[in-house]
Amino acid sequence: MGLGSYRMTEASTIAIEFRDVQYKLAAGRLLLERFSLQVNRGETLMLLGRSGSGKTTCLKMINRLIEPTGGEIYVESKALSAWDVIRLRRSIGYAIQDVGLFPHYTVRENVALVPKLEKWERSRVDTRTEEVLALVGLPLSEFAQRYPNELSGGQRQRVGLARALAAEPPILLMDEPFGALDPITRNEVQMEFQKLQQRLKKTVVFVTHDVGEALLLGDRIAVMDSGQLRGVYTKEGFLQSADELVRSYMDVVRAGKELLGS
Amino acid sequence: MNFILTHPREVATLTAEHLWLVGTAMLIAVLAGVPMGILLTRRPKLKAVVLGSTNVIQTIPSLALFGLLLPLPWLGARADRLAIVALALYALLPIVRNTYVGITGVSAPVREAALAMGLTPQQLLVMVELPLASPVILAGIRTAAVITIGVATIAAAIGAGGLGEFIFRGIAMVDNGVILAGALPAAAMALAADFLLGTLEKWLMRRGH
Numbered sequence: 001m002g003l004g005s006y007r008m009t010e011a012s013t014i015a016i017e018f019r020d021v022q023y024k025l026a027a028g029r030l031l032l033e034r035f036s037l038q039v040n041r042g043e044t045l046m047l048l049g050r051s052g053s054g055k056t057t058c059l060k061m062i063n064r065l066i067e068p069t070g071g072e073i074y075v076e077s078k079a080l081s082a083w084d085v086i087r088l089r090r091s092i093g094y095a096i097q098d099v100g101l102f103p104h105y106t107v108r109e110n111v112a113l114v115p116k117l118e119k120w121e122r123s124r125v126d127t128r129t130e131e132v133l134a135l136v137g138l139p140l141s142e143f144a145q146r147y148p149n150e151l152s153g154g155q156r157q158r159v160g161l162a163r164a165l166a167a168e169p170p171i172l173l174m175d176e177p178f179g180a181l182d183p184i185t186r187n188e189v190q191m192e193f194q195k196l197q198q199r200l201k202k203t204v205v206f207v208t209h210d211v212g213e214a215l216l217l218g219d220r221i222a223v224m225d226s227g228q229l230r231g232v233y234t235k236e237g238f239l240q241s242a243d244e245l246v247r248s249y250m251d252v253v254r255a256g257k258e259l260l261g262s
Numbered sequence: 263m264n265f266i267l268t269h270p271r272e273v274a275t276l277t278a279e280h281l282w283l284v285g286t287a288m289l290i291a292v293l294a295g296v297p298m299g300i301l302l303t304r305r306p307k308l309k310a311v312v313l314g315s316t317n318v319i320q321t322i323p324s325l326a327l328f329g330l331l332l333p334l335p336w337l338g339a340r341a342d343r344l345a346i347v348a349l350a351l352y353a354l355l356p357i358v359r360n361t362y363v364g365i366t367g368v369s370a371p372v373r374e375a376a377l378a379m380g381l382t383p384q385q386l387l388v389m390v391e392l393p394l395a396s397p398v399i400l401a402g403i404r405t406a407a408v409i410t411i412g413v414a415t416i417a418a419a420i421g422a423g424g425l426g427e428f429i430f431r432g433i434a435m436v437d438n439g440v441i442l443a444g445a446l447p448a449a450a451m452a453l454a455a456d457f458l459l460g461t462l463e464k465w466l467m468r469r470g471h
Binding site: 063065086087088089090092094096098099100101102103104113114117160163173 | 369370371372373374375376377378379380381382385389390393394
């Protein structure tokens, strides 16, 4: 299961690599240009940027929902063009803001989907479903038979996360997964995600426009602007950077703090 | 009204004939129309041609369509065969269109998530698109069924049988009782089909769509 025969004998520390990637729309507009970035195995890399900065385009290229018009992307040291797209996607968990749970499947059926597609044994599927739902704080007995329209926003997002983790993928792609939640729920889920990440140590690429979320959850932050990579920072590096865009992000954080009178 | 009561066997025979015409035509229309609708979602460029043609067929007056198909070699040989083909053609538009609309109406995040999880195109169709589109597809089949039951009365004009026989006979005899012997069972059939398929549609909608 997972990366199977594609696992390299000497484990590379780089899980995902973009080399000079370009994405040009048919009409000619460049959504992503000269994009080069390395994502280390086990790290949580935040893609931080405004709307239209190219961060979602970048993310969707990793599981080939979008194909680049130039450059090459490597996952586990293997070029995307050499991967079988179905195998690639089954090895990568995907969680988006609208979640996209199948409305005609129960919570259990939604979560068990990829393991079943991968033809796991029934008992292993059942065990794993229970395990991963417990991981996100949704007890099986209570939630297994519910349908998505019977869940709150936060619960749906958790099921989405459980579904993404179910087949034990080494890589997780997340596109503003907590963006639609109310601030209190969002904070709760962020905290839980943080704890989860410390336990599981997956390679995570996380798109956000929220600088607070980026600082909270990211090992490194890649700042994007108008389709280009502006810089990659550690938390400290970000806080100390003299870069104009980074400073304007920090101004926002500072303004928020002042509002609270701290 | 008396006619129906005094000629129950004839009414039953023609009703059965009518059901046979409608049933066979609907089966063909569904077996051809649903795949056509699915094909349109995969090749949107065909949309204009396919939906355009089924639209045109719909606009041809039913009697004229029966008449136009008459000279054709294999079709024109047997009246019921011709009637069934004509009826199937009429039933196509609602079925093809609703299949197309139903599938394209599947929510974008659901489709995106399904692809991202590594569903093959076939799995996407069978596990996601068709189940979620089924209420809309069924609504199209329901519309087609009701139309077909009505249009099938024209089949009698070319000798294909069915409840239209009574209607035409009644018109010729200027006898309302005979006309009703055709019209009432046909109307009852249409109502029954509408009700049964409507119930099925509601049952499908309950599945958390």
